[in-house]
Every structure is written in C-alpha cells, then in structure tokens.
Amino acid sequence: MERNIGLAEFIQQLRQELNKAIxxxxxxxxxxxxxxVGLELSITxxxxxxxxxxxxxxxxxAGMEGKRSAATTQLIKLVLDPRRESAPNERVSISGTDVSGER
Structure with missing residues (x-):
C-alpha cells in the first residue's frame, strides 16, 4: 500500500529523530x-x-518509485545544517547506541 508523505512532514520526522539522538x-x-545533513529524495x-x-x-x-512515470518524478538534493534557535552559532552534538542494521 502506497503512503504519500509530504516533504514538510518528512523533514519534521527527520527533525524529531535528530532531537531523539541529541x-x-x-x-x-x-x-x-x-x-x-544531506538528503537525496525522489518527489512528485x-x-x-x-x-x-x-x-x-x-x-x-523507495519501493514505489518504479511504479511512477519518469515524467512526474523529480530527484531533489537538500543540505540541511541543523542549528538550535537558542544557540544558532554553535554546532549540535549527538551520540547514541548502535542500532542493528544502521549504516
């Protein structure tokens, strides 16, 4: 079953995952x-x-990409540089435990 996710929702979920890691x-x-953070996404x-x-x-x-016509699919590249609003000039630090299958 195909589930479309909006670009804004995708970025929000990425933000939530980064916050969990922090x-x-x-x-x-x-x-x-x-x-x-570099992202390469196929979008319509x-x-x-x-x-x-x-x-x-x-x-x-990714599993649905072959089911769309090439004319309606675009590949976009985004580079996000995460910063905290409270300290925009400081780098954010993260760490965490290994997750099986993580790359």
Whole structure:
C-alpha cells in the first residue's frame, strides 16, 4: 500500500529523530558534532484539482518509485545544517547506541 508523505512532514520526522539522538547523548562521554545533513529524495509535484491550485511535494517511498512515470518524478538534493534557535552559532552534538542494521 502506497503512503504519500509530504516533504514538510518528512523533514519534521527527520527533525524529531535528530532531537531523539541529541537527548539520548546527554549522558554519553563520546559525542559527535552534527554537520550538514544531506538528503537525496525522489518527489512528485501534485497540483490540487480544487480552486486553490496548490502544489504539494510528496516524497516517494523507495519501493514505489518504479511504479511512477519518469515524467512526474523529480530527484531533489537538500543540505540541511541543523542549528538550535537558542544557540544558532554553535554546532549540535549527538551520540547514541548502535542500532542493528544502521549504516
């Protein structure tokens, strides 16, 4: 079953995962600075059929990519440089335990 996820929701979920890693590192001796986060995503741009004509950007599940026509799929690259609002000039540090299958 295909589940579309909006680009904003995808980035929000990524933010939540990074926040979990930051919180998990609070008692760790070894920490890593969080540098730029590079993402490469396949997306579709879908225009609303109602009067608003709003365009939505939906991230394509890797398993569903072959089921979309090449004409409607775009590859985008984003580089995010996570910073805390309270300390925008400081690097963020994270650490955590290994997760099986993690790369």
């Amino acid at each position: 919180l998990a590192s609070s008692n760790e001796d070894l920490k890593f600075d969080l540098g730029p 741009a879908e225009r609303s059929v109602d009067a608003s004509g709003k365009v939505s950007f939906m991230v394509i599940d």
